[in-house]
Amino acid sequence: MSTTPTFRSIVTDTLYTVAGILVCGFALKSFLVPNAFFDGGVTGISLLIHELYHFNIAYVIILANIPFIIMGAFQVNKTFAVRTSLAIIGLALCLLYIPYPEKITSDKLLVSIFGGVFMGTGIGLAIRGGCALDGIEVLALYTGKRISFTISEIILGINIIIFLIAAIKLGLPTSFYSILTYYTASRMINFVIEGLEEYTGVTIISGQNQRIKEMLVMQLGRGITIYKGERGFLKDSFDVSHPVDIVFTVVTRLELRRLKDLVHEIDPKAFIFTSIIKEAAGGVLKRRARH
Structure with missing residues (x-):
């Protein structure tokens, strides 16, 4: 049986992915980056590196995701890896060239909640488009086959390390608000993927x-x-x-x-x-x- 995607499915996947990239770029450029907030996963690692060493976030996101894209080619399939590569490059280009509002608000609670909402929405839309804007689950899938921990436990462990480093380097309040951002984003990802008709x-x-x-x-x-x-x-x-x-x-x-x-x-x-x-x-x- 042929598994060649139809033209309609290709267009739908592309629209989901492009929408996800644009929304993620908005979350990063207008909420998280200007306020030194973090998310979990590879995005959180990228934001942490950007904040500590002041490298351009667009380049850091590409470099940080390269190992996970390679893993995705083996753990999922090559099509997924190619789509993910293009999506992450697209996100980097958005961060470099799209004139998003630089800083919508400085209110920490608003930043943590709405930054998470937009970040989770963008990642969820990209997943519905057949790719990933954050490779942490690919790492968890790869690691889970070699150790006894579940994927959820591996992701949790990685995120705990990220937030501990943030707490040590940038203070507990920033770390706590970033945990709220991560929680909000994870809830939005589930909502976008599953929807009301779960x-x-x-x-x-x-x-x-x-x-x-x-x-x-x-x-x-x-x-x-x-x-x-x-x-x-x-x-x-x-x-x-x-x-x-x-x-x-x-x-x-x-x-x-x-x-x-x-x-x-x-x-x-x-x-x-x-x-x-x-x-x-x-x-x-x-x-x-x-x-």
């Missing part, structure tokens, strides 16, 4: 499973998967069990409240649990963006 897997165990199946398919228009199981095994009657259909479906988090209400109307004792689904495609899902 999918949730819902598992339902009920003696009224037939009515629940009909409700999910006919009323909500959802696809369902059925697992065969047994219910019972209570403390006072451990040897007593009954076959049951375990119903699994996928909804957006905006639909979750309604689904729970409808299930409990059918069976107030129904057992329901949910799990976050990071990627979902195919099947009977409502149409959403490819990314």
